[in-house]
Amino acid sequence: MQAAIQVDRIIKRFGSRAAVDQLSFDVQRGEVFALLGPNGAGKTTVVRMLVGIIRPDEGRIAVSLDQSTTSTLPPEQTGYLPEDRGLYREVPVLRTLIYFGQLRGLTAGEANRRAHEWLERMSLMDRKNERLDALSKGNQQRVQLITAVMHKPTLAILDEPFSGLDPLSQEFFLDLVQDLKAAGTTILLSAHQMDLVERAADRVLLMNRGREILAGSMSELRRHLDDRPRVRLTIEADGNTQAVREDADVEDVTVEEEEIHITLRPGASVPSFIARIVSLVPIRSIATEAPRLHEVFVRAVRNDDRKADS
Amino acid sequence: MSHLRHCLIVAGWEFRRYFKWKDQIIGLIFFLGISGVWYGVAKVLQGRGRTITVAVVDMNLQAPPSGRLEFVSAPPTDSARIEGLRAGDLDGVLSRGRDGTFDLLVEQDPRYQAELQALLNAISQGERLGASGLSPQDLAAINAPAPLDVRFTDPTRQQTGTAEKIIAGVLIGVMLISVFTSMAYLMTGIAGEKQLRVTESVVSAISPQAWIDGKVIGLTAYSLTGIVNLALGGLVVGISAKLATDFAIPKIAIRPGIVLVIAVVAILGMILWNCFFAAVAATIDDPNTSTRSSMLMLPAIPVGLAVVVFRDPDSLLSHLLAVFPLTSAPALPARMVLSNPGIVEILASLLLLIGAIWLTRRVAGRIFEVGMLLYGKEPSWREIARWVARPTT
Numbered sequence: 001m002q003a004a005i006q007v008d009r010i011i012k013r014f015g016s017r018a019a020v021d022q023l024s025f026d027v028q029r030g031e032v033f034a035l036l037g038p039n040g041a042g043k044t045t046v047v048r049m050l051v052g053i054i055r056p057d058e059g060r061i062a063v064s065l066d067q068s069t070t071s072t073l074p075p076e077q078t079g080y081l082p083e084d085r086g087l088y089r090e091v092p093v094l095r096t097l098i099y100f101g102q103l104r105g106l107t108a109g110e111a112n113r114r115a116h117e118w119l120e121r122m123s124l125m126d127r128k129n130e131r132l133d134a135l136s137k138g139n140q141q142r143v144q145l146i147t148a149v150m151h152k153p154t155l156a157i158l159d160e161p162f163s164g165l166d167p168l169s170q171e172f173f174l175d176l177v178q179d180l181k182a183a184g185t186t187i188l189l190s191a192h193q194m195d196l197v198e199r200a201a202d203r204v205l206l207m208n209r210g211r212e213i214l215a216g217s218m219s220e221l222r223r224h225l226d227d228r229p230r231v232r233l234t235i236e237a238d239g240n241t242q243a244v245r246e247d248a249d250v251e252d253v254t255v256e257e258e259e260i261h262i263t264l265r266p267g268a269s270v271p272s273f274i275a276r277i278v279s280l281v282p283i284r285s286i287a288t289e290a291p292r293l294h295e296v297f298v299r300a301v302r303n304d305d306r307k308a309d310s
Numbered sequence: 311m312s313h314l315r316h317c318l319i320v321a322g323w324e325f326r327r328y329f330k331w332k333d334q335i336i337g338l339i340f341f342l343g344i345s346g347v348w349y350g351v352a353k354v355l356q357g358r359g360r361t362i363t364v365a366v367v368d369m370n371l372q373a374p375p376s377g378r379l380e381f382v383s384a385p386p387t388d389s390a391r392i393e394g395l396r397a398g399d400l401d402g403v404l405s406r407g408r409d410g411t412f413d414l415l416v417e418q419d420p421r422y423q424a425e426l427q428a429l430l431n432a433i434s435q436g437e438r439l440g441a442s443g444l445s446p447q448d449l450a451a452i453n454a455p456a457p458l459d460v461r462f463t464d465p466t467r468q469q470t471g472t473a474e475k476i477i478a479g480v481l482i483g484v485m486l487i488s489v490f491t492s493m494a495y496l497m498t499g500i501a502g503e504k505q506l507r508v509t510e511s512v513v514s515a516i517s518p519q520a521w522i523d524g525k526v527i528g529l530t531a532y533s534l535t536g537i538v539n540l541a542l543g544g545l546v547v548g549i550s551a552k553l554a555t556d557f558a559i560p561k562i563a564i565r566p567g568i569v570l571v572i573a574v575v576a577i578l579g580m581i582l583w584n585c586f587f588a589a590v591a592a593t594i595d596d597p598n599t600s601t602r603s604s605m606l607m608l609p610a611i612p613v614g615l616a617v618v619v620f621r622d623p624d625s626l627l628s629h630l631l632a633v634f635p636l637t638s639a640p641a642l643p644a645r646m647v648l649s650n651p652g653i654v655e656i657l658a659s660l661l662l663l664i665g666a667i668w669l670t671r672r673v674a675g676r677i678f679e680v681g682m683l684l685y686g687k688e689p690s691w692r693e694i695a696r697w698v699a700r701p702t703t
Contacts, residue, residue: 048510051510051514052514053510053513053514053683054683075514075515075516078514080510080511080514080515082507082510082511082514084507084509084510085507085511086503086506086507086508086509086511087506087508087511088327088503088506088508089506091327095326099319099323100511100515102319103316103319103320103512103515103516104515144511147511
């Protein structure tokens with residue numbers, strides 16, 4: 001696979017503070033690449049540098065969406081959903097879409113045709129002549145997303161695409177990301193919603209304080225950060241979990257109603273543990289678990305913060 | 311995609327954002343309304359209303375046929391005359407003393423006094439003329455002004471008349487209106503875009519320079535439609551004034567070349583100021599609280615200075631104002647109407663104006679590029695200077 005974007009040791013300073021510090025990564029063609037990080041980690045600064053809104057102080061960005069390599073993203077081949085979202089509120093939806101389509105290289109006629117297609121897909125056809133501010137926030141987000149993808153970009157950069165959406169709209173956006181990927185679009189997204197990123201992303205780069213702290217596929221991240229065995233038990237309603245807590249191999253226990261999430265010490269044997277507790281606790285089902293991205297994220301950032309503080 | 315295409319797309323968008331046929335038609339209807347009111351009021355004032363009845367004592371006066379005045383014989387007694395005045399049957403009682411003094415007895419303030427005075431003046435003048443033995447022709451010859459022909463060294467130049475001065479004043483006024491109209495729309499438009507967070511979506515697709523250029527073109531075009539609408543409205547009012555009164559529309563020999571140069575200079579001047587406004591607006595975070603908003607009144611200074619041309623179009627200062635880019639847009643057209651600037655002056659003025667536009671739009675583009683992405687604070691002048699001075703990519 002060939003890299004669509006190669007970022008090489010970019011640095012961006014605001015005053016004396018480095019918002020992005022020696023960051024390198026690449027995004028392969030056709031993949032969904034996620035930038036993760038806590039607030040202020042530098043994700044949006046990276047995205048803005050990629051899009052060309054601001055320039056890195058040092059380092060290099062190479063873009064290769066077709067045969068040629070450039071230092072900036074060609075607008076006609078790029079779709080961008082900014083974190084700071086906004087459109088002209090007093091203008092009808094269709095006119096807004098045609099304008100942004102034209103800015104991205106479509107003719108007025110083609111932009112009109114594509115806008116209609118997308119409005120149909122987003123169930124907004126009957127609202128096309130209404131002013132944008134007559135739409136709900138979720139529908140405004142949908143219109144904004146159309147402006148980012150209606151010109152069929154080779155690369156879509158989506159900054160916090162799920163923020164401010166209700167769960168149904170989040171699922172809708174997630175499906176859309178997967179549809180874009182299926183159509184061959186390379187996608188770079190930054191987000192906070194770990195469960196959604198986990199489902200959408202092929203690879204992840206975790207940032208903190210402007211630097212990379214973890215990068216790789218989901219399974220690589222899990223292995224890298226946490227190789228402790230995990231077990232999930234579903235027990236009878238009146239079951240006593242004390243025996244589980246007192247087991248020598250158990251390091252951490254979280255109880256959620258009838259479900260118990262157990263983390264064992266590194267190197268502990270899962271079969272031996274199950275054999276020991278199966279006679280002590282009324283168990284309905286047993287499953288092994290992998291650490292969720294949320295936990296990976298929290299642990300990695302905390303470790304990095306501890307290192308920085310010390 | 312080319313810079314020009316982006317500019318034109320943005321210009322079209324900005325123009326359509328503000329231009330509404332409905333508003334233009336409402337504007338014209340407003341002028342029609344004014345014209346109608348003017349026409350009606352003029353007709354009423356011209357005597358389509360009530361006839362003024364003046365009783366005359368021992369005199370035989372003939373009222374002019376086009377006026378409101380009507381003369382009747384006065385009642386024989388003072389009490390009957392006063393009764394007639396109080397009852398409203400008479401508007402005045404006119405008598406004349408032995409020394410020739412006219413006396414007008416009234417119940418209310420005589421609003422027809424000027425009309426009556428003109429008539430009595432003519433009577434008095436005729437009496438004095440008869441007593442002196444002069445004929446009316448002799449009197450006209452005595453009162454005739456001394457003949458004076460003014461010739462200019464340039465035989466094509468004509469002396470400035472009142473009509474030319476009015477046109478020059480209108481040009482300066484229209485320029486001022488257009489500049490401030492554009493300013494208002496640029497200000498609200500750009501501040502709105504910053505507040506609505508539209509900026510990133512646009513500058514990820516086109517260069518900030520293309521954005522600002524398109525905005526300036528679009529809003530200048532919109533201002534021009536305002537001028538056209540104003541001109542149409544003025545025409546409607548002028549025609550109605552001509553129909554209602556004897557208002558004479560001045561005949562001025564306007565040469566097409568001069569009209570073209572004036573139009574070009576005015577448009578270039580608006581573009582120059584619009585570039586300036588766009589740059590200032592991009593540095594303002596909240597127009598309601600920003601002290602920088604006062605900068606937007608700056609165009610009033612050069613436009614105000616251009617009044618100098620109106621007073622003395624051939625002074626050294628007028629020559630300078632007509633060439634200096636910040637003042638040439640109102641000053642050169644005024645000089646072209648009131649005086650006769652040479653081709654060198656016109657060319658120098660145009661070239662300097664174009665150069666100033668190029669420089670201002672480049673500076674504005676650099677300020678715009680950073681200023682439009684700066685939320686929540688206003689940059690200092692030092693920061694703005696740094697943005698302007700930084701190297702381009």
